[in-house]
Amino acid sequence: MKTRITELFGIQHPIIQGGMHYVGFAELAAAVSNAGGLGLITGLTQRTPELLANEIRRCREMTDKPFGVNLTFLPVLTAPDYPGYIKAIIDGGVKAVETAGNNPQKWLPALHEAGIKVIHKCTSVRHSLKAQAIGCDAVSVDGFECGGHPGEDDVPNFILLPRAADELKIPFVASGGMADGRSLVAALALGAEGMNMGTRFIATQEAPVHQNVKDAIVAASELDTRLVMRPLRNTERVLRNAAVDRLIEKEKALGASIKFEDIIDEVAGVYPKIMTEGAMEAGAWSCGMVAGLIHDVPTVKVLIDRIMAEAEAIITQRLARFAAS
C-alpha cells in the first residue's frame, strides 16, 4: 500500500511502531522494519548517547530496512543530554526520528541537514499545526484512547483525526487505539496516511519484555486502563493494578495540592521492574484502551501481514459492496 507516509519513510506498509520506554529496543524496531513497517528505537531508554549509538548499530545488524529513533522531550528541570542523543542519531545514519513531548524546533535544522525525516507526536490539532509550522515532515496524531500521555484535551480519534485532516497539509498517521486492519482502514477513511501502534506491538513475540507484560495485555479489556497524574497536568493512561489504585487514592486525598514527590513510589523507576522483571504490581505503566482488542501474541510479521490482508479485504470487499449498492 502506497501513502504519503510510506513514500516519506521509504517503507512498504503505512505502519509505525511508536517509541516505548523499555520496549523499543533494537529487537522490536528491527522486527517491525523487517516486516515492512517503520520500527523505532526508544532513545531515552538508552541511558547515554553512547548506549544509543550502540543500540542503533545493533539494529542495523538485524535489518537493512529503514528504522528510526524516538526522542521524547521531557518536561524536567535537568534535561537528558539531548545534543548527545541527536549526534548519536545523525552519526548512526538513522533517517527517521519520532519526536514527542516538548517542541522539537531547536533540533530540526541539524536533523534535516542530515537528511532525517521528523514525525512529531501530537495530541491536539493546535500542536499538530505548530509542528507543521516549525517544519516537521509529518505528525502522529495521538487520540485520547492512546497508551501513554494523551494530553489534557481528551479528544478521541473519531473527532481528532478528521479535525487534523481538515487543517493539516503535511501527512499524518493515526495513533492511539490502533490494532488491526479495521483500524488502518478507519484511519485512512478519517484522513490519515497510516497508523502508529504502541500497545499492540508489546504483545508480539519479538517485543523484548517479560511474558507477564504480554499476558497482562491479552488479559485486559478496554475497561482496564486508568488516567493518572491529571492533577500534575502530566496525564498518563496506564493499566490498572494495585499501585495505580493507590496512586488514584492519593490523588483523591491530596487534590490540587499533590506533588510529584507524593506519588514517586508509584511512578519512578517502574519500567525496568515491569518490562524486564515482570513485577506487574511495581507501579504505573502505560497501556492503551486498545488492550481490549488484543487477544494474541503473534510475531510482528504475522501481525503486520494480517493487518494488511484484513485492510485490503475490507477495502475491496466490504466497502466495495457498499459503494456498489
Ligand SMILES: Cc1cc2nc3c(=O)[nH]c(=O)nc-3n(C[C@H](O)[C@H](O)[C@H](O)COP(=O)(O)O)c2cc1C
Ligand atoms: C509502555 C509504553 C511506553 C511508552 N513510552 C513512550 C515514550 O517513551 N515516548 C513516547 O513518545 N511515547 C511513548 N508511548 C506512546 C506510544 O509511542 C504510542 O504513541 C501509543 O502507545 C499509541 O497508543 P496505543 O497504545 O493505543 O497504540 C508509550 C506507550 C506505551 C504503551
